[in-house]
Amino acid sequence: MAVKKEDPKRSRARLIGNVLLLIGAGLLIINIFLPNLFAPPVARVPYSLFVHEIEEGHVARVYIGQDQITYQLKGVTPDILGDVISTTPIFDLNLPERLEKSGVEFAAAPVQKSGWFGTLLSWVIPPLIFVGIFQLFSRNGGGGGAPGGLQIGKSKAKVYVEGEATKTMFTDVAGVDEAKLELQEIVQFLKTPEKYTKIGARIPKGVLLVGPPGTGKTLLAKAVAGEAGVPFFSISGSEFVELFVGVGSSRVRDLFEQAKKQSPCIIFIDELDAIGKARSSGGMYGGNDEREQTLNQLLTEMDGFGVDGTTVIVLAATNRPETLDQALLRPGRFDRQVLVDRPDKSGRLEILKIHAAKVTLDKSVDLETIATRTSGFAGADLANLVNEAALLAARAGRETVLLEDFAEAVERVVAGLEKKSRVLNENEKRIVAYHEVGHALVGALNSSSGKVEKISIVPRGMAALGYTLQLPTEDRFLLSKEEIEAQIATLLGGRSAEEIIFGSITTGASNDLQRATDLADKMVTSYGMSKVLGPLAYQKQQNQFLGGMEMARNVSPATSEAIDKEIKSIVENAHAKALAILNANRDLLESISEKLLETEVIEGDFLTGLLSQVKPAEVNV
Ligand code: ADP
Ligand code: ZN
Numbered sequence: 001m002a003v004k005k006e007d008p009k010r011s012r013a014r015l016i017g018n019v020l021l022l023i024g025a026g027l028l029i030i031n032i033f034l035p036n037l038f039a040p041p042v043a044r045v046p047y048s049l050f051v052h053e054i055e056e057g058h059v060a061r062v063y064i065g066q067d068q069i070t071y072q073l074k075g076v077t078p079d080i081l082g083d084v085i086s087t088t089p090i091f092d093l094n095l096p097e098r099l100e101k102s103g104v105e106f107a108a109a110p111v112q113k114s115g116w117f118g119t120l121l122s123w124v125i126p127p128l129i130f131v132g133i134f135q136l137f138s139r140n141g142g143g144g145g146a147p148g149g150l151q152i153g154k155s156k157a158k159v160y161v162e163g164e165a166t167k168t169m170f171t172d173v174a175g176v177d178e179a180k181l182e183l184q185e186i187v188q189f190l191k192t193p194e195k196y197t198k199i200g201a202r203i204p205k206g207v208l209l210v211g212p213p214g215t216g217k218t219l220l221a222k223a224v225a226g227e228a229g230v231p232f233f234s235i236s237g238s239e240f241v242e243l244f245v246g247v248g249s250s251r252v253r254d255l256f257e258q259a260k261k262q263s264p265c266i267i268f269i270d271e272l273d274a275i276g277k278a279r280s281s282g283g284m285y286g287g288n289d290e291r292e293q294t295l296n297q298l299l300t301e302m303d304g305f306g307v308d309g310t311t312v313i314v315l316a317a318t319n320r321p322e323t324l325d326q327a328l329l330r331p332g333r334f335d336r337q338v339l340v341d342r343p344d345k346s347g348r349l350e351i352l353k354i355h356a357a358k359v360t361l362d363k364s365v366d367l368e369t370i371a372t373r374t375s376g377f378a379g380a381d382l383a384n385l386v387n388e389a390a391l392l393a394a395r396a397g398r399e400t401v402l403l404e405d406f407a408e409a410v411e412r413v414v415a416g417l418e419k420k421s422r423v424l425n426e427n428e429k430r431i432v433a434y435h436e437v438g439h440a441l442v443g444a445l446n447s448s449s450g451k452v453e454k455i456s457i458v459p460r461g462m463a464a465l466g467y468t469l470q471l472p473t474e475d476r477f478l479l480s481k482e483e484i485e486a487q488i489a490t491l492l493g494g495r496s497a498e499e500i501i502f503g504s505i506t507t508g509a510s511n512d513l514q515r516a517t518d519l520a521d522k523m524v525t526s527y528g529m530s531k532v533l534g535p536l537a538y539q540k541q542q543n544q545f546l547g548g549m550e551m552a553r554n555v556s557p558a559t560s561e562a563i564d565k566e567i568k569s570i571v572e573n574a575h576a577k578a579l580a581i582l583n584a585n586r587d588l589l590e591s592i593s594e595k596l597l598e599t600e601v602i603e604g605d606f607l608t609g610l611l612s613q614v615k616p617a618e619v620n621v
Contacts, residue, residue: 023128043085050087054102061105064089071104168222174354175347175379176216179209179338183224186313190228190264193311205302206314206333208272210321211340214380217317220340221268224315231265233258237274237316240294248275248294256301256312263310272316272334276324295325302333342378342458344601345371351379355386362400370406375429375600376458377413385413430597431498431506432457432466437593438497439468439490439512441585442578444611446486448479452611454603455596468494469603481529484519488574489581491516496578497589520570530566538563577617584617 050071053059062071070086099106170180189196189203196203209217218234225232235255240248259267275294305312316334318324328334343351349371356367374382388409393401440452457466479487495509528535538555555563582589592610596602602610 043083045085045087047087047090047092050085051098054098054104057102059099059102059104062099062107064095064106064108167226168219169226170223172354173216173219173223173379174350175343176220176340177347179220179340180223182336182338183207183220186224186315187227190224190230190266190311190313193264202332203311204313204336205305206316206328207336207338208321208324208329208334209315209317209338209340210319211317212319212342212378214378215340215342216379217340218268218270219379221266221315221317225266228264228266231259231262232268233262233265234268234270237269237271237276240275246290246293248290249297252294252297252301256305259312260305260310263312265312267312267314269314269316272318272328273320273323276316276318276328295328299327299333342376343382344456344458345375345599348374348377348382351382352386355383359386359390360400362402365401365403365406369403370410373407373410381413385409388412429457430593431502432508433593433596434497434501434589435494435506435508436466436468437589437596438493438495438578438582440493440592440607440611441589441614442493442496442581443468443490444614445581445616446483446490448483448486452607454601455592455607456601456603457596458600481523481527484523484527484529485570485574485577488516488519488571489577491519492571492575492578493582496575496582497593500579500582500586501589501593516571516574517567520567520574523570524563524566530570532562532566533559580617581614585614588613 050059050069053071053073058073060072060074062069067089068086069089070084072084096106170184173180186204186207193203209220211217221234222232233255235251240251255267259265275291275298277291302314314334321329321337324334349367352367352371356365370385374385377385385406386409389401389405392405392408396405436455436457440455443452452468454469455466456469491512494512495505498505498509523529524533525538528537538559588610592602595610
């Protein structure tokens, strides 16, 4: 790191600050100790003893001061006075009378003349000290966010106004084509805001980039700035939330102030969930005030800008959009969501091409083979992989990176990843493929829950290993008994496929089973769809004090048993139905699954074509 040269003006100001500080401290010490420094040492006695000595007639003269009474005793010879003694006065109205009676010479001490200097100093010094401290720190820490010093409240946002040479562009990001397409529009907004505002269109203020870590959310945000040629402010949500209450919100204010000066520009907030978590999640233990204030400030700022003709677009990244406070997602705030998912095979190939261009590859290296072997890798993992391979080649003293280097690097990266997230081995991948196709085939016969749009075995998030996406073709508010039964069958389709093909079942289906059971439970206890139990509601009691935890049903043991039996029979019937459908379409199950293993994702018209071949099955239950 380069040593920062200090601006001479700044160092002079700091010197002045230091000197002021020293003078102030010196004067303060003098002010406190001066009066006592030159005063003769006196013996202090309790007031009661003083009174006693007056009454005994030992006291010659008394000075009554504001906070001290000094007196002298009669000496051995009457004209030589004895020791000076002091006592602390108490509120005693009888004192003058008592002194007079005893014939003591007494006087009230004059208002301390020497005090004016001290009084003056005590007024002047504290402000001076503060001015000194302020000067010291503001010179130290200010000046556009120099590191170190006192920076409370200053935004830590890093500003990149990227030079032409280092610009990040959309071509640097691969495998996330849909996200790029959606962000293309943001680039247009930033480039020519007038075009939109002129006809009265509202430019979006916030875009949420949703996806697992390392999939290129930061990179995309930078690319948007790069494409539009605007400054890029970047800060992480966790940096807003500090120890001191109020610091986060002042940072937000500062950040937006800076950004507005550079409009049009982009603010990128990484880890938005650090500040944007739903406010109720604090529960009965009380919310996190600091985070809440920061969040409120962010909302205020987002509501505020745009009216003054500035174009600031906030891009924020999160891995868990469902935990975000609903207020953040309202229109005019982060009302757009862009999914940045882990790349599929062809996406990985594109990403590998980008990163492999930076190293010297041997002719034997086929990036496609590597893309096939790296299922579940995010963009950052692939970048890491290329680098690892290059390091291995360099360590072996080679000029070019060989396929073996990649093979070894894959193992290293996988070993690291397995601890962090899910990367499937070949066998697991097979099971997941059949499982997902099982859902899709059963789902294809069940139009009420929507059309099967996409099957993927690219792991997504922490829980799902693969997924089948069913999108509704129309808004549905009412579902018939048969439709719910079909949905339960679809949920069980995954597990049923595993049973048919592998003869065994894995733990991967547990979420499906939970959802299937919940649906069956609702049919019986909420919708009154069971013949045995009739049209009665047997919902579980919610305990609002335990965070909505469900409590036991308020029914007799016999009814409870009947409910359980009924739920079980619904789920078992659906299971039988799913098995029947899959058995009737076994060839299709195998051919689609093998195809899926190859491409990892099947979607669109191609998928529709495949699924239109599914034959219904006769089930007698
Ligand atoms: P995120 O913000 O989603 O956690 P980053 O954007 O920080 O991920 O990604 C880290 C690095 O990984 C990037 O700088 C880039 O080198 C690489 N990378 C990630 N995703 C991609 C991608 N889709 N295309 C190319 N490189 C990527
Ligand atoms: Zn499943």
